[in-house]
Amino acid sequence: MTKFIKGNEAVVIGALYAGADVYFGYPITPASEIAHAAADWFPALGREFLQAECETASINMMFGAAAAGKLAITATSGPGMSLMQEGLSYMAGAELPGVIVNIMRAGPGLGNVYPEQADYNQAVKGGGHGNYQCVVLAPASIQEMCDFTQRAFALSCKYRTPAIVLSDGLLGQMMENLILPQSIMPRPDLQAWAVAGTAETRKNLVSSIFLNAPEQELHNQRLQAKYDSMRPDAAHETYLCEDAEVVLVCYGISSRIARTAAETLRSEGVKAGVFRPITLNPFPAEALCKTLVGRKALAVELSCGQFRDDLLMHLAKEGKRYQEVALVNHMGGIVMSVEEIVAAAKKLR
Amino acid sequence: MITKQTLGMYKVFTRGGDATRATHYCAGCGHGIINKLISEALAEMGLQDKAIMVGPVGCGVFGYYYWDCGNISAAHGRAHAVATGVNRVLHDSVVLSYQGDGDLGAIGFNNAFQAASRGEHFAAFFVNNATYGMTGGQMAPTTLLGMETLTSPLGRSAQHDGYPLHVCEVFNQLAGPVYIERVSVADSTRILKAKKAIRKAIEIQRDKKGYAFVEIIAPCPTNMAIDAIKSAEFCMTVMEKEFPLHCFRDKSAEALPREEAPTPPDINTFFAADQTLDVPAxxxxxxxxxxxxxxxxxxxxxxxxxxxxxxxxxxxxxxxxxxxxxxxxxxxxxxxxxxxxxxxxxxxxxxxxxxxxxxxxxxxxxxxxxxxxxxxxxxxxxxxxxxxxxxxxxxxxxxxxxxxxxxxxxxxxxxxxxxxxxxxxxxxxxxxxxxxxxxxxxxxxxxxxxxxxxxxxxxxxxxxxxxx
Structure with missing residues (x-):
């Protein structure tokens, strides 16, 4: 079955086919269509939808539903995402699954409602207090808005940590053809730790408190080992990289524009390719290092260089080497043009 | 010496790290009594398997050491939001929240107010001891005028700090709640009344009738820097003037139980029926x-x-x-x-x-x-x-x-x-x-x-x- 729908709506279809039990959310442009579609479709399919009083409430309702062993999703944009950091830290600390969709808009502060990718560090580096990580997936099409929402649920349950679908206003608002999933994903068994109001789960406790410092350290060490174990799920995609002299490194909507730029560059005699991380955490660092050997690199992003700086860190840490990574970017809600990427890539030769 | 095992509580409290039979509460504190009243009510009604307690941050944070039921520990102020999340996905459970005056009346007030307004299906227990106990005795929204605390060292001033917050009275303006009562655990007569109120709030959950709110005036001798008896007297003579004990609302008899939604359609059938054109990729x-x-x-x-x-x-x-x-x-x-x-x-x-x-x-x-x-x-x-x-x-x-x-x-x-x-x-x-x-x-x-x-x-x- 196919549908011509908005990215924001595709998220809800992904969530429903992932078996999501409940949607909690607070309206915010440019993410509101997710709440609209969820308000229509969740109750119609016997799932729960609730508009929360604020994003702090949304994420704590997520905490409650997840603690009860149910699959919960919420969606928001920058200002709301900032409010959710408290709950994300608690969910990570208590090892609860759940999916948070961030349809990024320009900031800081109120900013505006146009696409930016400036919540990169917030998503990838934890964002709230304490040593924790979320799984972060970066879709680049309407199909992936649906598919990655499903994958986010699977990874979130597998690693018992929140998963963020990091998207932006352009992907949220645009429409493309979506091929719907064929069936609902198998339900993970969460009863071993959930507090589900049953005799079997009566003994369970969901908490992020370790009053004793050595126990808290042990918990942290265990969390870090868990995050390290996520690496096999790192995913990426390359386009025209085999013989490339310049590699455009980018995620999400930027990678769509870079794709066109790589084709344009090739038509103008520059062998360009695209390296696109699909998971921003775990990051496909090994693949990035291999792809960039002997090639010029250009980061393409809708933020100040947060992503480029992270690439430098990954290259240094994984490749044990320093490599220049140039930057072409926009901030403030302006999407870079193909021509700007082409010009920046040509400068590297 | 233990003369009688408290119903509904673990026999030995091991979650705090040491195997003990004593709670972490100070002598003369009201929390221990309230913890016991709740656990006894759950046990007497045979609801421990179904019960899910959402705990606060504050002195009540370690309730899960004691309550032999499912326990969830919420962030500061968020117990009402967390309990909302739980009751929305588990309609057959008995969901309870437990919060102090700082947790519910200050940082989490909007979450509590909105959940009450929506008439969520859980029982909220609100412990009012007029101070922030766990953090060492700062001013709470319920601190009385003139009361000296670490953050109102000259006494709470109406001009500077505003007035004590009357949560029951505020919630009584909302259409959502089924039951609202303020009780006290300062003496045995009051404890018996508190027990009835707590039991009623839990019965309302058992019968799936909606939101129940019980405010409980409780002594805090440590932070009032007085002994247990004087602290209880303070509750009865001073606090009750500001916060009168009263049943503000009881619609439990006429409230209808929550209705369950009809069986939903198959997801593929549902999406095929919306008449947008289904064309091949x-x-x-x-x-x-x-x-x-x-x-x-x-x-x-x-x-x-x-x-x-x-x-x-x-x-x-x-x-x-x-x-x-x-x-x-x-x-x-x-x-x-x-x-x-x-x-x-x-x-x-x-x-x-x-x-x-x-x-x-x-x-x-x-x-x-x-x-x-x-x-x-x-x-x-x-x-x-x-x-x-x-x-x-x-x-x-x-x-x-x-x-x-x-x-x-x-x-x-x-x-x-x-x-x-x-x-x-x-x-x-x-x-x-x-x-x-x-x-x-x-x-x-x-x-x-x-x-x-x-x-x-x-x-x-x-x-x-x-x-x-």
Whole structure:
């Protein structure tokens, strides 16, 4: 079955086919269509939808539903995402699954409602207090808005940590053809730790408190080992990289524009390719290092260089080497043009 | 010496790290009594398996050391939001929340207020001891006027710190709650009344009747720096003047139990039934290349739906296609525009900055976009637009009297259908006429009269193009 729908709506279809039990959310442009579609479709399919009083409430309702062993999703944009950091830290600390969709808009502060990718560090580096990580997936099409929402649920349950679908206003608002999933994903068994109001789960406790410092350290060490174990799920995609002299490194909507730029560059005699991380955490660092050997690199992003700086860190840490990574970017809600990427890539030769 | 095992509590408290039979509460504290009243009520009603307690941050944080039921530890102030999350997904459980005055009355007040207003299905126990106990005795929203605390060292001043917050009285303004009562655990008579109130709140959950709120006045001798007896006396003589013990509301007899939703349809059946066109996925066709279109005009002219129709028709022809609108305040401000890409391969950038085809229905958008059309491209502009700027060299200009003609034919809001006719007649979208008409018919499937009228308008538009 196919549908011509908005990215924001595709998220809800992904969530429903992932078996999501409940949607909690607070309206915010440019993410509101997710709440609209969820308000229509969740109750119609016997799932729960609730508009929360604020994003702090949304994420704590997520905490409650997840603690009860149910699959919960919420969606928001920058200002709301900032409010959710408290709950994300608690969910990570208590090892609860759940999916948070961030349809990024320009900031800081109120900013505006146009696409930016400036919540990169917030998503990838934890964002709230304490040593924790979320799984972060970066879709680049309407199909992936649906598919990655499903994958986010699977990874979130597998690693018992929140998963963020990091998207932006352009992907949220645009429409493309979506091929719907064929069936609902198998339900993970969460009863071993959930507090589900049953005799079997009566003994369970969901908490992020370790009053004793050595126990808290042990918990942290265990969390870090868990995050390290996520690496096999790192995913990426390359386009025209085999013989490339310049590699455009980018995620999400930027990678769509870079794709066109790589084709344009090739038509103008520059062998360009695209390296696109699909998971921003775990990051496909090994693949990035291999792809960039002997090639010029250009980061393409809708933020100040947060992503480029992270690439430098990954290259240094994984490749044990320093490599220049140039930057072409926009901030403030302006999407870079193909021509700007082409010009920046040509400068590297 | 333990004379009697407390019903509903673990026999030995191991969650704190040491195997102990003593609670962490100070001597004379009200929490221990309240913890016990709740656990006894759950045990007596046989609800421990079903019960889920959502705990606070504050002195009550370690309730899960003691309560032999499911336990969830919430963030500071968030127990009402967390309990909302639980009760919304577990309709057969008995959900309880337990919060102190700082947790519920200050940082979490809106979460509590809104949950109460929604009439969530859980019992909320609110312990009011007029101070922040766990953090060492700071001013709480319920601290009495004149009371000295670490953060009101000269005594709470109305002018500077405002007045004590009466949560029951505030919640009593809401339609949501089924039951609201303020009780005290300062002496044995009061404890018996508190026990009844706690039990009632839990019965309301057992019977699935809705939100129950019990405020419990409790002594805190440590932070009041007085002994247990004086602290209890303070509760009875001073606190009760500010916070009178009272049953504010009890609708438990007439409240109806929560209704369960009917069995939902199968998900595939549900999505197949919404009548958007189900067409096979796009096919790669290198010979097609790419057509990039921009549609622009005022909001209300049907610009976005015109672009949507064209993109949807491309889908019907198994092309890759994307539609991207202006959104946010720009759209509400009156200007509407959208980008449509039709391609023989997966689409890169969905944003059209340099269109092959520009469809323009108002002056500002013509002036804004006409210079961006690529050589060999086409501009289709409504005849009402004064063309102060000429299109770039090599760009074909089509002037379509869409607004005038649609008005003349009695369908002023359907000028976009005439622009579609021009787009079709000139073949610039490279889509078949029948594809466009199929989508148009499907869009009007619920209004057959409109479908016919728009088809007639489309045909009139085609004739108008043929005559120019």
């Amino acid at each position: 796009a096919l790669t066709d290198d010979s097609f290349g790419e057509v990039r279109l921009k549609f622009s005009g005022f909001g209300g002219q049907g610009i976005l739906s015109l672009g949507h129709l064209v993109a949807d028709a491309a889908r019907l022809e198994r092309r890759f296609t994307s539609w991207f609108p202006t959104y946010g305040p720009e759209q509400r401000g009156g200007a509407a525009a959208c980008s449509v890409v039709i391609s023989g391969k997966p689409i890169g950038s969905p944003s059209v900055d340099t269109p092959d085809v520009l469809v323009c229905m108002n002056q500002p958008s013509y002036e804004k976009f006409v210079g961006s059309v690529v050589p060999g491209g086409t501009v289709i502009v409504d005849a009402t637009v004064t063309r102060t700027i000429e299109p770039p060299a090599g760009v074909k200009l089509v002037v379509m009297p869409a607004i005038d003609l649609s008005t003349q034919l009695g369908m002023p809001k359907a000028a976009n259908t005439l622009m579609l006719a021009a787009l079709s007649k000139y073949g610039v979208s490279r889509l078949k006429r029948e594809s466009l008409l199929t989508i148009m018919a499907n869009n009007f499937r619920k209004k057959p009269a409109f479908a016919e009228k728009n088809l007639a308008l489309f045909e009139a538009g085609e004739k108008s193009v043929a005559n120019t």
